[in-house]
Amino acid sequence: MTAVDPPGLLVEGAREVVTMAGGIRRGSGQGEAAVLAASDADLAVACWQGRVILAGRRGDVTRRLAADGLDPDDLTRFAHLDARGGTVTPGLIDPHTHLVFAGTREREIELRRQGASYLEILAAGGGILSTVAATRAASVDELVAGGRRWLVEMLGHGATTVEAKSGYGLERDTELRQLDAIGRLDAECPVELVPTFLGAHAVAPEFRGRPDAADAYVRDVIDVQLPAVAAQGIARFCDVFCEEGVFTADQSRRVLAAGAGLGLVPRLHADELRPSGGAELAAELGAAAADHLGVPSPAGIDALARAAGRVTPVVATLLPATSLFLKGEAYGPARALIDRGVPLALGTDFNPGTSPAPNLQLVLSLAVLRMGLTAAEALAGVTINAAHALRLGDSHGAIEPGRQADLAIWDAPTHAQIPYWLGANLVRAVVKRGRVVRAGAPV
Amino acid sequence: MTAVDPPGLLVEGAREVVTMAGGIRRGSGQGEAAVLAASDADLAVACWQGRVILAGRRGDVTRRLAADGLDPDDLTRFAHLDARGGTVTPGLIDPHTHLVFAGTREREIELRRQGASYLEILAAGGGILSTVAATRAASVDELVAGGRRWLVEMLGHGATTVEAKSGYGLERDTELRQLDAIGRLDAECPVELVPTFLGAHAVAPEFRGRPDAADAYVRDVIDVQLPAVAAQGIARFCDVFCEEGVFTADQSRRVLAAGAGLGLVPRLHADELRPSGGAELAAELGAAAADHLGVPSPAGIDALARAAGRVTPVVATLLPATSLFLKGEAYGPARALIDRGVPLALGTDFNPGTSPAPNLQLVLSLAVLRMGLTAAEALAGVTINAAHALRLGDSHGAIEPGRQADLAIWDAPTHAQIPYWLGANLVRAVVKRGRVVRAGAPV
Numbered sequence: 001m002t003a004v005d006p007p008g009l010l011v012e013g014a015r016e017v018v019t020m021a022g023g024i025r026r027g028s029g030q031g032e033a034a035v036l037a038a039s040d041a042d043l044a045v046a047c048w049q050g051r052v053i054l055a056g057r058r059g060d061v062t063r064r065l066a067a068d069g070l071d072p073d074d075l076t077r078f079a080h081l082d083a084r085g086g087t088v089t090p091g092l093i094d095p096h097t098h099l100v101f102a103g104t105r106e107r108e109i110e111l112r113r114q115g116a117s118y119l120e121i122l123a124a125g126g127g128i129l130s131t132v133a134a135t136r137a138a139s140v141d142e143l144v145a146g147g148r149r150w151l152v153e154m155l156g157h158g159a160t161t162v163e164a165k166s167g168y169g170l171e172r173d174t175e176l177r178q179l180d181a182i183g184r185l186d187a188e189c190p191v192e193l194v195p196t197f198l199g200a201h202a203v204a205p206e207f208r209g210r211p212d213a214a215d216a217y218v219r220d221v222i223d224v225q226l227p228a229v230a231a232q233g234i235a236r237f238c239d240v241f242c243e244e245g246v247f248t249a250d251q252s253r254r255v256l257a258a259g260a261g262l263g264l265v266p267r268l269h270a271d272e273l274r275p276s277g278g279a280e281l282a283a284e285l286g287a288a289a290a291d292h293l294g295v296p297s298p299a300g301i302d303a304l305a306r307a308a309g310r311v312t313p314v315v316a317t318l319l320p321a322t323s324l325f326l327k328g329e330a331y332g333p334a335r336a337l338i339d340r341g342v343p344l345a346l347g348t349d350f351n352p353g354t355s356p357a358p359n360l361q362l363v364l365s366l367a368v369l370r371m372g373l374t375a376a377e378a379l380a381g382v383t384i385n386a387a388h389a390l391r392l393g394d395s396h397g398a399i400e401p402g403r404q405a406d407l408a409i410w411d412a413p414t415h416a417q418i419p420y421w422l423g424a425n426l427v428r429a430v431v432k433r434g435r436v437v438r439a440g441a442p443v
Numbered sequence: 444m445t446a447v448d449p450p451g452l453l454v455e456g457a458r459e460v461v462t463m464a465g466g467i468r469r470g471s472g473q474g475e476a477a478v479l480a481a482s483d484a485d486l487a488v489a490c491w492q493g494r495v496i497l498a499g500r501r502g503d504v505t506r507r508l509a510a511d512g513l514d515p516d517d518l519t520r521f522a523h524l525d526a527r528g529g530t531v532t533p534g535l536i537d538p539h540t541h542l543v544f545a546g547t548r549e550r551e552i553e554l555r556r557q558g559a560s561y562l563e564i565l566a567a568g569g570g571i572l573s574t575v576a577a578t579r580a581a582s583v584d585e586l587v588a589g590g591r592r593w594l595v596e597m598l599g600h601g602a603t604t605v606e607a608k609s610g611y612g613l614e615r616d617t618e619l620r621q622l623d624a625i626g627r628l629d630a631e632c633p634v635e636l637v638p639t640f641l642g643a644h645a646v647a648p649e650f651r652g653r654p655d656a657a658d659a660y661v662r663d664v665i666d667v668q669l670p671a672v673a674a675q676g677i678a679r680f681c682d683v684f685c686e687e688g689v690f691t692a693d694q695s696r697r698v699l700a701a702g703a704g705l706g707l708v709p710r711l712h713a714d715e716l717r718p719s720g721g722a723e724l725a726a727e728l729g730a731a732a733a734d735h736l737g738v739p740s741p742a743g744i745d746a747l748a749r750a751a752g753r754v755t756p757v758v759a760t761l762l763p764a765t766s767l768f769l770k771g772e773a774y775g776p777a778r779a780l781i782d783r784g785v786p787l788a789l790g791t792d793f794n795p796g797t798s799p800a801p802n803l804q805l806v807l808s809l810a811v812l813r814m815g816l817t818a819a820e821a822l823a824g825v826t827i828n829a830a831h832a833l834r835l836g837d838s839h840g841a842i843e844p845g846r847q848a849d850l851a852i853w854d855a856p857t858h859a860q861i862p863y864w865l866g867a868n869l870v871r872a873v874v875k876r877g878r879v880v881r882a883g884a885p886v
Contacts, residue, residue: 104863106859106860107859109812109862113811149854150867153868321865321866324812324865325865356864357864357866358864359865368552369552369767369770370770375549416549420547420549420799421800421801422800422805423764423804424802
């Protein structure tokens with residue numbers, strides 16, 4: 001971006017604009033995408049100084065601009081982006097990633113194929129502790145370089161805002177270094193990052209083997225890591241892996257309460273593999289989101305349903321790429337959650353062990369093909385509801401006057417085709433804060 | 444491409460070159476990818492006038508060039524392509540697509556979600572006959588434009604050779620128009636197309652309702668369509684959908700025998716949904732390939748295993764994107780086929796109804812994650828074995844001296860990572876016939 005960029009942007013020529021106007025989606029509203037459609041491909045979205053002014057028919061939009069004293073044909077004031085008969089949606093929001101890490105774990109696919117268990121993979125030097133070892137050994141520059149590569153991939157597939165967690169340090173200094181890398185990437189890249197502290201991702205290797213290992217490590221997270229993270233001032237959320245065999249609901253509650261006391265909003269990895277009280281805890285704490293939810297208990301679903309009536313509900317974030325990658329992992333009770341009024345979001349869970357999938361378009365396809373969502377329900381999960389899962393629901397995730405102008409322009413005449421072209425990259429341009437940050441087909 | 448392109452190309456800086464040298468892969472050989480590896484990223488591939496000269500360490504390659512009187516540093520004679528610590532493989536070959544069609548069928552996802560059966564979808568105006576109606580109504584220019592769009596997507600994901608079928612006309616003139624479109628795309632695009640006549644894709648609507656509908660339509664295919672297709676001179680293969688409820692093995696045999704009599708090599712859609720004698724028929728006829736094979740009978744696997752000992756075996760082509768798209772469709776007995784010595788290939792089955800997936804990288808991931816193949820086994824399926832499935836096994840699908848210089852350059856230090864980064868596009872450059880036809884990351 002150069003200093004001569006005009007302050008305005010007019011996206012024009014769209015057949016559909018999926019505005020997602022109207023706030024968080026839940027229940028039957030999950031599938032109401034607030035779509036503008038024009039078979040003559042005459043729709044436009046006007047942006048000014050990074051914010052949306054108006055979406056609608058081009059004539060209506062330009063009249064409104066004229067009333068504000070703005071001439072969209074003045075090229076010193078307005079850039080133009082041709083949406084070419086396609087669809088415009090809010091820029092995609094990925095509310096759950098482990099973006100910053102070192103090392104890769106492709107070898108574990110082969111070990112799993114040969115029938116190796118989780119513990120055997122750990123014993124073979126794999127599993128999360130191998131990522132922890134590699135990440136501890138990496139410099140912040142190396143972490144930034146790795147994250148940059150995948151952010152480019154995410155942006156290319158339509159993401160404009162991405163949550164990113166620490167959690168591969170499991171000790172203070174590396175956790176801080178991961179968060180530092182996330183902060184630097186946010187400053188450097190067109191994609192906006194939302195940093196989360198996940199010290200309680202697993203019990204650190206130094207603590208393993210002790211009878212009180214998890215409790216002792218939780219004390220380290222609370223007494224040593226969290227104060228330093230709060231002082232660093234990058235993380236906005238505190239996350240914990242609440243799961244049988246990792247951290248109990250009680251341990252998770254201690255971590256999240258301590259984080260909240262330092263200003264970090266709670267969010268959880270909940271009930272990924274077994275019902276572990278995570279959904280219940282998320283509702284109890286008023287967490288921003290409960291993520292994974294492969295197999296929440298009926299009581300957990302009840303708790304999320306009760307919390308769904310609040311002004312600020314807990315967003316249920318399902319992660320279908322992980323289910324595809326880990327053959328046999330449940331896709332989660334998406335329809336039951338929608339039917340109970342729980343707002344649903346979707347994320348990649350991008351990480352080197354269980355979801356090396358930096359592509360929200362694939363997540364949309366899986367949600368439609370494997371979880372039984374409609375295209376509109378799935379799109380709400382990676383736009384307005386994902387924004388709410390990151391507590392950005394008032395400023396991000398919809399094309400409404402005054403909101404941040406984050407847009408994805410798709411080479412598809414209707415949003416219904418976005419999950420349909422499986423594995424195709426339909427994104428033809430991406431706009432972040434009113435600026436075109438990616439344009440043109442790759443070939 | 445301009446006239447000033449030098450005749451030579453030196454790809455340099457690779458950590459791995461997956462040569463696939465050594466011919467068709469079967470049995471334990473399916474996973475032998477003939478990989479050159481250099482931790483100092485010093486590997487090179489030299490091409491001259493569209494053919495591979497040599498792959499190896501850069502010093503060895505340049506010495507060999509010098510011995511032939513060629514100076515790779517003479518930029519009038521050699522273009523250079525930096526593989527940047529990545530991996531070079533043969534350009535990917537997609538041995539099963541329905542590239543050329545009109546209309547889209549995203550609405551059927553929603554109908555299936557609501558529990559509609561195949562017949563109910565047909566009654567609602569969906570299914571293959573809706574694609575037939577749209578394709579019949581399309582001009583050849585429209586068919587070319589549609590195919591071009593998806594060829595660009597396929598190329599961007601690493602494909603350099605793509606099989607493409609007719610079969611949405613179901614009457615002579617539209618079948619010819621589809622083949623004409625395939626021929627024009629082959630002439631116009633950097634991707635090489637291999638045309639197949641698939642008049643026996645379904646019973647044409649005009650014949651339906653008659654008690655002898657399938658037999659009568661088969662006579663039309665044999666007496667009316669095939670002679671015209673042969674006279675047109677574009678198609679190289681004749682294909683048929685041999686499946687219970689579509690065409691019987693006996694009907695399929697009649698079509699393929701008639702095609703063979705006109706010089707069209709037989710290939711089959713076999714045993715996709717039920718054991719239907721397709722694998723047996725492929726072996727009996729010495730077909731180039733038996734495709735789908737979701738549920739071949741034990742006798743069918745036996746027949747392919749016996750045919751696997753021939754100089755020209757029948758290649759079993761599995762299509763996992765279709766299985767993902769049609770929840771519940773079997774991925775096919777990949778390991779059993781390999782264990783019985785049957786050479787395995789993989790394709791996208793790209794089509795608007797059951798696999799709108801123009802991405803062989805996703806197919807590789809599914810083969811590894813869902814069919815239990817190793818990365819090397821899967822790569823053989825989209826390179827040398829796919830070449831054999833298209834009877835191009837002597838000239839395509841491997842990086843060996845004298846073969847056509849079709850290459851994919853990957854942003855991955857080892858081929859084992861290609862299926863691992865699920866949904867990422869790792870292709871950074873594509874070379875066809877020794878020319879760089881796609882270069883640079885999309886962002």
